[in-house]
Amino acid sequence: MKTKFIVVGSGSMGRRRIRHALELTGGEVAVYDLRDDRMDEMSEKFDVTRLNGVADFQEFAPDAIFICVPPSDHEIYMEWAIEHGVHFMVEQPISDHPDNLASIRKRAKDKGLITHVSNNHRFSAETQALKGIIESGELGRIMSAIVERGEWLPDWHPYEPYTDYYPSKRSMGGGLDSICDVSWLRYLFGDVRRSVSLGSRRSNLDIDTDDIVQMVLDFETGPQVILHTDMLQRKYAGEVKLVFEKGTLTHSAPDPFISVYSIETDVWEKRALADNRDDLPSMKGKADFNFVEPMYVRDAAYFLDHLKRRDANTNSLDDGITNLDLVYRLVRGASG
Missing domain, CATH: 3.40.50.720 (NAD(P)-binding Rossmann-like Domain)
Incomplete structure (x- = not known):
């Protein structure tokens, strides 16, 4: 059946x-x-x-x-x-x-x-590559990170008016979008010890949410992270930089590789990401944007696998609640 x-x-x-x-x-x-x-x-x-x-x-x-x-x-x-x-x-x-x-x-x-x-994002090849390097210890202890995610809101869904899309309206749950990055950062680095956020609106977009949100997340046993998200950049920006004791790691979406610098060799090395994007469709109205699709497939597969095995653990539900608690407190308290 x-x-x-x-x-x-x-x-x-x-x-x-x-x-x-x-x-x-x-x-x-x-x-x-x-x-x-x-x-x-x-x-x-x-x-x-x-x-x-x-x-x-x-x-x-x-x-x-x-x-x-x-x-x-x-x-x-x-x-x-x-x-x-x-x-x-x-x-x-x-x-x-x-x-x-x-x-x-x-x-x-x-x-x-x-x-x-x-x-x-937890299931992206990028995040899994970062996780592998962190756990291997090859670059030593991670100390800081800078994450940037930005795109002009009307370009998010070019096939529909941006005012129909929830990020434009607080009443629909807009303004909490940084949770997508907070979730994978918590997956890599654990609990946040201290945090601060500042949001503002700088565009003339017809929205009642902030179009810029800056967060500083100080993890209990991990790095201090600066997270910048915006709805302003006319070309999508997805940049990650991790600073370790013995080197630096960077990724710029949609590049199919990460760049790793080691102070021991004084060389930057490109390492391919484990993704096959060829057979996946791009988002409607956004040609060449299918680099995001593999993580969505793996995310659904995670749920479907638990469904097949009848695994009713609450780990994902607990993470989702914790992520919202953190972001809601930061963003709703910081909006102005």
């Missing part, structure tokens, strides 16, 4: 999760979105069942649900999943506020549900 999935939301992440569920499991997929135009497109693009409302969910009887709507609506579908005993994967941030998450965690655990909060 085929595994049955519902994908709620058919924006950029929903499209990916539909494809992942179909290609990785051969399962049966149903789709629900409030927008008829998106539903029409998904019905034409994929072999999916179209649902007309939440009332149709129970009749379809899913084994699991992918929640790919704006963060402000995540809890609606997590609550439905918990009530009906359905496993779920939810995109990050897990919610637009942390108030109800302890209750959601307890009830999901009590029902033995398999849960996953997306942590896409």
Whole structure:
């Protein structure tokens, strides 16, 4: 019998999760979105069942649900999943506020549900390469890092008005986007001991969120990290620099390699990333942007593997809650 999935939301992440569920499991997929135009497109693009409302969910009887709507609506579908005993994967941030998450965690655990909060960058070849070098000790102890992530907001989803996309509106959960980088930094370096953030708005974009957020994260047993995120740069910027006792490591997306400098050899070495991007589609409207796709596939595969093995540990759920607690406190407290 085929595994049955519902994908709620058919924006950029929903499209990916539909494809992942179909290609990785051969399962049966149903789709629900409030927008008829998106539903029409998904019905034409994929072999999916179209649902007309939440009332149709129970009749379809899913084994699991992918929640790919704006963060402000995540809890609606997590609550439905918990009530009906359905496993779920939810995109990050897990919610637009942390108030109800302890209750959601307890009830999901009590029902033995398999849960996953997306942590896409954790599964990138870049992050895994960084992890390997850190754990090998070849460059000694890591001391500091600088991370930059920036792109002009209208270019994030060029196929739709940027005002339709949640990062533009606090009411939809916008302004918490730095969580995508905080999540992989915590994966590499552990708990944050001290932190500070400053956000501001410098563009004329029609948004009520900050278009620049700067964070300083001081990890308990790791480096001090400067994290810069913005919605301003007209060409995507994804830069990482790690400074170690015995060298330096850098990566610039979409380069398929990292650069490693060793003080012992006084040489920069390029090391290829373990990615095969050739067969993966690029995001709609963004040619040559498929370098991000492998991490999304691995993220979904992580959830699907736990589903197959019936592994209901709460590690991912706990990480998602901790990430939101940290970013919510920093960003909502720093906005001005």
